[in-house]
Amino acid sequence: MSILITVATAHNSTRDIAQRIAARLATHTSGPIDVLDVANVPADGVSRYTIVIVGSAVHMQSWLSPARKFLHSERAALATRPVWAFSVGMPDTEVHAVKEEEMIEKNVRKEVPELRGHVLFKGRIEREHLPWPGRLIFKWFPNIWKFGDFVEWDKVDAWADEVGGGLKKD
Numbered sequence: 001m002s003i004l005i006t007v008a009t010a011h012n013s014t015r016d017i018a019q020r021i022a023a024r025l026a027t028h029t030s031g032p033i034d035v036l037d038v039a040n041v042p043a044d045g046v047s048r049y050t051i052v053i054v055g056s057a058v059h060m061q062s063w064l065s066p067a068r069k070f071l072h073s074e075r076a077a078l079a080t081r082p083v084w085a086f087s088v089g090m091p092d093t094e095v096h097a098v099k100e101e102e103m104i105e106k107n108v109r110k111e112v113p114e115l116r117g118h119v120l121f122k123g124r125i126e127r128e129h130l131p132w133p134g135r136l137i138f139k140w141f142p143n144i145w146k147f148g149d150f151v152e153w154d155k156v157d158a159w160a161d162e163v164g165g166g167l168k169k170d
Contacts, residue, residue, distance in 0.1 A: 001031040001167065004049040006038050008056040008067035013123035014088040017151065018055050021086070021160040028164030038070040046077035051084075051167065054108075057123065058089030061100055063107070071111035084116045084163050088123040116166065119159050122152055 005022050009015045015035070022033045031050070038054075046052060056067035071078070085108050089100060101120035109115050 001029050001050045002048065003029070003031065003033040003051045003053065003167075004041070004046065005033065005035045005053045005055065006041050006070065007035070007054070008038050008064040008070070009088075010057045010059065010064065013151065014055050014057045017086070017088055017121055017123070017156055018053075020153065020156050021053065021055075021163075024157055024160035025164050025167070028161070029167055038066045041070070041074075046074045046081075049081070051082045052078060053084045053086065053163070055086040055088065058087045058100065058104065058120070061089075061103065063087065063104065068107075071108065075111050078112050079114065082116050082166075083112050083114070085112070085118045086159070087118070087120045089120055090123060117163070119155075121156055121159075 003022075003025060005018045007014045007018045015037070018035045022035050025033055034049075036045075042048075054067060054071065056063035058064075062068075085105070087101070087104050089097075097120060101118065104120065105115070105118040108118060
């Protein structure tokens with residue numbers, strides 16, 4: 001069983017989470033696990049893998065363009081194997097997180113109807129990641145928006161273990 005974890009990332013938070021998922025999945029399977037940026041997946045790349053996990057950073061409540069293009073261009077290959085997805089974003093409230101997670105999953109399912117599951121993780125956001133208007137918003141609303149690393153590694157581990165448990169059934 002070989003696993004591809006492919007990501008579109010803006011500031012490496014999504015890749016870091018993908019690496020953690022890969023390490024956790026390695027405790028569930030002895031097969032190879034590759035973590036690649038979507039731009040680096042070869043043309044026949046998806047067909048080389050038994051299982052695919054696709055992840056993307058979320059900007060303006062949407063996956064990054066390279067991830068959306070990957071889903072569309074690999075739609076046929078993804079339809080023939082188990083696929084999971086994860087998103088990395090910074091919703092300001094739990095209510096918005098639930099809505100964003102549902103909306104993104106709905107959009108991913110347009111390309112991968114048999115998606116096994118999707119989750120939204122919090123990521124990292126640093127001052128230098130934003131242009132000055134974005135930094136102003138953080139300054140004006142410090143009770144809502146904060147810079148820092150908000151990745152909940154226990155949630156990442158739990159999701160990877162859930163996916164890993166499903167691998168044994170496939």
